[in-house]
Amino acid sequence: xxxHVSAVNAFSIAGIRIGIDHSCFIAFFxxxxxxxxxxxxxxxLDYPSFTYWSAGTISALGLFAxxxxxxxxxxxxxxxxxxxxxxxxxxxxxxxxEMAQASSSTPSAEFRTTIAxxxxxxxxxxxxxxxxxxxxxxxxRMLVEIIHYLYxxxxxxxxxxxxxxxxxxxxxxxxxxxxxxxxxxxxxxxSAARVGEIFAIALMALGVISALAMHIIPGVxxxxxxxxxxxxxxxxxxxxxxRFGLKNMKLREIMxxxxxxxxxxxxxxFVNDY
Numbered sequence: 001x002x003x004h005v006s007a008v009n010a011f012s013i014a015g016i017r018i019g020i021d022h023s024c025f026i027a028f029f030x031x032x033x034x035x036x037x038x039x040x041x042x043x044x045l046d047y048p049s050f051t052y053w054s055a056g057t058i059s060a061l062g063l064f065a066x067x068x069x070x071x072x073x074x075x076x077x078x079x080x081x082x083x084x085x086x087x088x089x090x091x092x093x094x095x096x097x098e099m100a101q102a103s104s105s106t107p108s109a110e111f112r113t114t115i116a117x118x119x120x121x122x123x124x125x126x127x128x129x130x131x132x133x134x135x136x137x138x139x140x141r142m143l144v145e146i147i148h149y150l151y152x153x154x155x156x157x158x159x160x161x162x163x164x165x166x167x168x169x170x171x172x173x174x175x176x177x178x179x180x181x182x183x184x185x186x187x188x189x190x191s192a193a194r195v196g197e198i199f200a201i202a203l204m205a206l207g208v209i210s211a212l213a214m215h216i217i218p219g220v221x222x223x224x225x226x227x228x229x230x231x232x233x234x235x236x237x238x239x240x241x242x243r244f245g246l247k248n249m250k251l252r253e254i255m256x257x258x259x260x261x262x263x264x265x266x267x268x269x270f271v272n273d274y
Contacts, residue, residue: 009087016075016085018068023092032060034217035149043145055142062150064090066124070157071095073120078104078113093228107180114172118158125154165199165229166192167236189240196233200226 010020036056040047068090074097075085084100104110128151136144161169171192178188207222 013072014076016072017087019087019089021089021091024064024090027092028060028064031063032056035059039149040142040145043148044141047142051142055146059146059149062146063153066121066150066154066157067095069124070117070121070161071097073116074113075099077116081109081113083113093225104176107176110179111173111176114169114176117169118161121154121158121161125151125158127151128154163199164192164195165233166196167232168196168229171196171233186240189237193233193237197230200230200233202226203229 008020008022009017011018032053033056036052040052040055040059068088071088075088078097078099079085081104083104086098086100089096089098104113128147132144132147132151135147162173164170164174166172166175166189174195175185175188175192178191179185182188204223204226207219207224207226209219210222211219213219
């Protein structure tokens with residue numbers, strides 16, 4: 001997914017730079033605040049405010065760590081297939097991997113690189129679910145609830161990303177399938193982008209309905225995510241069309257022959273005549 005954000009290079013993992021966009025800090029605070037006041041107090045009663053704040057902060061950190069692992073799985077598979085990975089950037093709506101190639105060389109490579117992210121999230125969800133089951137009666141209730149939240153959010157990440165709306169992972173899986181069936185990457189990209197736009201519009205409509213039903217905060221989030229996905233689908237398709245056009249364009253098509261003029265000509269004559 002192509003997203004233009006100004007990130008601060010925070011650290012690196014296995015030679016991959018990890019950048020954190022400023023919007024990520026806003027998202028972290030919002031998640032921590034919502035979990036501390038609107039989630040954990042409803043799930044586990046009679047704890048002091050500090051404990052709820054701690055649980056919310058730890059869970060928000062865990063959420064972004066899981067998003068990072070999701071993106072790293074894309075990168076590790078891409079690197080195994082010979083694609084240079086430049087950077088991962090975390091921002092308000094999740095994470096994005098920057099690679100040297102905007103699209104894979106084959107449908108199979110795109111499928112393998114793309115499906116790695118949702119599979120990683122699904123695996124993390126199963127791991128946290130197993131841990132929660134094992135320790136449910138032997139550790140503090142708050143810790144169990146934090147683990148419950150992390151397995152729930154990883155299943156949600158896997159399910160949301162598998163929705164076949166470009167440029168989500170599911171949209172890229174759809175593109176790889178259409179590309180494999182038709183052999184036409186351009187048409188596959190166009191179809192996947194169109195599905196992505198339809199999904200984004202549906203998400204915004206759901207957000208409006210939610211807001212009108214007085215669920216204002218979830219509604220606003222759905223509208224913002226829908227707007228982001230719609231713009232991303234449009235931008236990725238335009239970017240693909242530009243790359244596709246330049247790839248097949250010969251240099252002579254954009255070159256202009258040199259203009260020879262008499263050195264005694266005045267500037268006004270040159271402007272008027274040429």
